[in-house]
Every structure is written in C-alpha cells, then in structure tokens.
Amino acid sequence: MFIDLSEVTQRLRRMSSQELDVSGSYQNFLLDLILESKKTLAVEHVSVWLFDDITVPKKLINVASTAWQEECSEVDYPILLCEQYPSYFKAITTGISIDATDAATDPRTCEFKENYLDSNNISTMLDTIIFKNGIPHGVVCFEGTGVTRHWQGSEIAYAEMVADCCSRRLLVKDLWLLQKQLTKLAFRDALTGLKNRRYLMDCAHREISRHIRSGQQLSLVMLDIDHFKRINDSYGHEVGDVVLQAFSKYCQQVLRAEDCLCRLGGEEFVALLPNTPASGALEVAERLRLNVEKNTIEIDSHFIQVTVSCGVGEVNLAKPFSDSLKQVDHAVYDAKAKGRNRVTTY
Numbered sequence: 180m181f182i183d184l185s186e187v188t189q190r191l192r193r194m195s196s197q198e199l200d201v202s203g204s205y206q207n208f209l210l211d212l213i214l215e216s217k218k219t220l221a222v223e224h225v226s227v228w229l230f231d232d233i234t235v236p237k238k239l240i241n242v243a244s245t246a247w248q249e250e251c252s253e254v255d256y257p258i259l260l261c262e263q264y265p266s267y268f269k270a271i272t273t274g275i276s277i278d279a280t281d282a283a284t285d286p287r288t289c290e291f292k293e294n295y296l297d298s299n300n301i302s303t304m305l306d307t308i309i310f311k312n313g314i315p316h317g318v319v320c321f322e323g324t325g326v327t328r329h330w331q332g333s334e335i336a337y338a339e340m341v342a343d344c345c346s347r348r349l350l351v352k353d354l355w356l357l358q359k360q361l362t363k364l365a366f367r368d369a370l371t372g373l374k375n376r377r378y379l380m381d382c383a384h385r386e387i388s389r390h391i392r393s394g395q396q397l398s399l400v401m402l403d404i405d406h407f408k409r410i411n412d413s414y415g416h417e418v419g420d421v422v423l424q425a426f427s428k429y430c431q432q433v434l435r436a437e438d439c440l441c442r443l444g445g446e447e448f449v450a451l452l453p454n455t456p457a458s459g460a461l462e463v464a465e466r467l468r469l470n471v472e473k474n475t476i477e478i479d480s481h482f483i484q485v486t487v488s489c490g491v492g493e494v495n496l497a498k499p500f501s502d503s504l505k506q507v508d509h510a511v512y513d514a515k516a517k518g519r520n521r522v523t524t525y
C-alpha cells in the first residue's frame with residue numbers, strides 16, 4: 180500500500196499539537212491517534228500496550244484499543260505475560276519494529292497463533308515501539324486480517340511516528356500527574372497531613388464568596404496547644420511531632436467532612452466551619468477541646484495529656500479574611516490569659 184508520508188505526517192503533527200485532556204483514562208487520549216492510524220494503514224485493529232514496570236518488562240497491559248466499543252475500566256485491561264510470549268517480549272525490548280508479514284510463521288509473533296491469531300483471523304502484524312527516556316515502554320500493535328502483507332518502508336515509518344506520538348502523549352500525562360502531586364503537596368502540611376496555611380487562605384476566599392451568595396454564616400475556630408514547648412523540652416522534638424499528629428487526629432474525629440482543619444504552623448491550627456454561626460462554632464470548639472483533653476497520648480510508654488485553648492468567631496464576610504483571623508487569634512490569647520484549656524469568643 181502506498182502512503183504519502185508528507186501528507187500523513189502533517190496530519191499526525193497537527194493532531195499531536197492539539198490541546199489534550201489527559202486527566203481521563205489512556206483510552207480517551209490515545210483513541211483519536213489509533214483510529215486515525217487504523218484508517219491510514221487500512222488495518223483491522225490497532226491497540227496500545229504498556230509495560231507495567233519499564234525496568235522489569237515482564238508484563239504488557241493493553242491500555243487502548245480500536246476494538247473496544249465503550250471505555251474499558253483500568254481493572255479490566257487485558258494483559259500479556261512475558262513467560263507466555265518470551266520471543267515477542269524479547270523482540271520488543273530490542274526497540275526494533277516488528278514487521279511480521281505472516282504473523283503465524285514469523286518467529287517474533289508466532290507464539291500468538293493458537294491463542295489469538297487463528298481465532299481472530301489475524302494474518303499480519305506490525306508492532307512499533309513506544310519509548311520513554313530512550314527505553315522501550317510499550318508497543319503500538321497494528322493487525323491485519325485476510326491475506327498476508329509485506330509492510331512497506333513508508334508504512335513502518337508512519338507506524339513508528341504513531342508510536343512516537345503516543346510516547347509524547349504519555350509524557351504529557353506523566354507531567355500532568357506530577358503537577359497534580361506538586362499542587363497537593365503545596366497545600367498540605369507534611370507532618371500532620373492536614374491542609375496548610377496556603378490552602379486555608381485559598382479556601383477562605385472561595386468560602387467567603389459562597390457564603391455572601393447564600394447568606395449563611397461562616398465561622399472560625401483557632402486552636403493552640405497549651406504549653407507545647409514543655410512537651411518538646413521534656414520528651415524531645417520527635418515526641419512533640421507525634422503529639423501534633425495525634426492532636427490532629429483527635430480534632431478531625433469531631434469535625435464534619437465539610438469543615439476544613441488546617442495547621443497554620445507550629446502548634447497552631449484553624450478549623451473553618453461552613454454554614455455555621457458563632458453559637459454553633461462555640462459548640463464545635465468545646466467538642467474539640469473536650470476530645471483533646473480526654474484522649475491521653477501514649478508514646479514510648481509516656482502518657483501525655485494535652486489541652487488546647489480555642490478562639491472562636493464568625494468570619495466578617497465584608498472584610499479581608501486576615502481581619503477575622505486576627506480576631507480569633509486575640510480570642511486564643513484571651514483563653515491563654517484566663518488559664519488555658521478553654522474556649523473564648525470575640
């Protein structure tokens with residue numbers, strides 16, 4: 180079959196320059212590529228397979244296929260094992276395309292004869308390698324039915340371009356996943372796993388707009404562990420860290436899923452309580468205080484009792500959020516001044 184390489188190359192280049200939504204399954208963002216290549220090469224079926232572990236290429240997972248009528252869930256992706264198809268796996272790991280004119284007799288693909296080729300009437304295969312960092316990462320598999328087919332140089336070159344486009348798309352997906360992970364880390368406190376100050380400021384702005392629209396009240400509880408320095412001084416910083424983790428857990432136990440508990444830093448925390456007036460926030464703060472007080476923390480055979488001072492207030496939706504934060508901070512200061520282990524409002 181004659182392929183006008185300059186024309187199909189341009190089509191592929193245009194396709195791979197388009198903005199992609201890589202947040203979905205592999206099937207979604209590879210499908211346009213493999214459907215286009217199925218048409219161009221006039222084959223029966225095109226599929227994409229990736230090694231589950233690029234350093235130990237023992238298992239190939241079928242992540243996209245032109246034969247799937249609807250989206251295949253990740254748990255149902257078909258797999259191929261190296262132990263069943265050793266010659267095929269060996270051929271892929273060389274990085275050289277497999278142009279099997281007669282798939283049933285070609286030493287690289289004949290292992291599929293009984294289980295697959297005969298039952299699906301597949302006569303010919305062209306497999307091109309997907310690389311990642313220069314190492315084979317998977318394969319795009321083009322399969323033809325009917326008579327055997329001698330693959331032309333231009334067809335192989337085109338199929339290799341399709342595999343390269345897949346490589347690029349997979350790289351974009353990797354970068355997207357990395358970015359998602361970094362965003363998550365940027366908003367999380369590493370010690371307690373709670374959200375951090377940056378997240379609180381971000382979330383507060385969204386919540387303030389939402390509460391202005393809904394006419395509901397938004398409240399704040401600021402929590403500051405009492406005499407935390409003494410815990411560090413008596414038991415060491417590492418024990419102090421475990422106390423902070425246990426404290427976070429006890430606070431979360433008594434909050435609703437929609438409440439947002441953040442660690443501002445050190446032994447200072449804030450809970451943002453949506454759709455809650457000051458009276459409700461006072462009740463929540465008292466619940467938090469009691470739950471912390473009653474749960475003694477056991478670490479290395481030390482039994483450590485922790486108490487907390489809380490400042491409570493309704494967020495003033497008409498003013499900058501930092502003003503409301505300052506006010507609950509003053510309320511905490513009052514609670515400390517009045518003897519600690521108590522809830523104060525402003």
Ligand SMILES: Nc1nc2c(ncn2[C@@H]2O[C@H](COP(=O)(O)OP(=O)(O)OP(=O)(O)O)[C@@H](O)[C@H]2O)c(=O)[nH]1
Nearest residue numbers: 403404405406407408409411416419420445446515
């Ligand atoms: N272990 C541990 N300690 C921390 C961390 N961040 C801050 N601290 C310590 O927390 C202590 C806070 O002490 P202070 O601000 O004096 O407050 P406090 O001892 O709790 O006293 P009051 O707030 O007045 O009840 C300091 O010793 C900090 O070093 C942390 O991530 N881990």
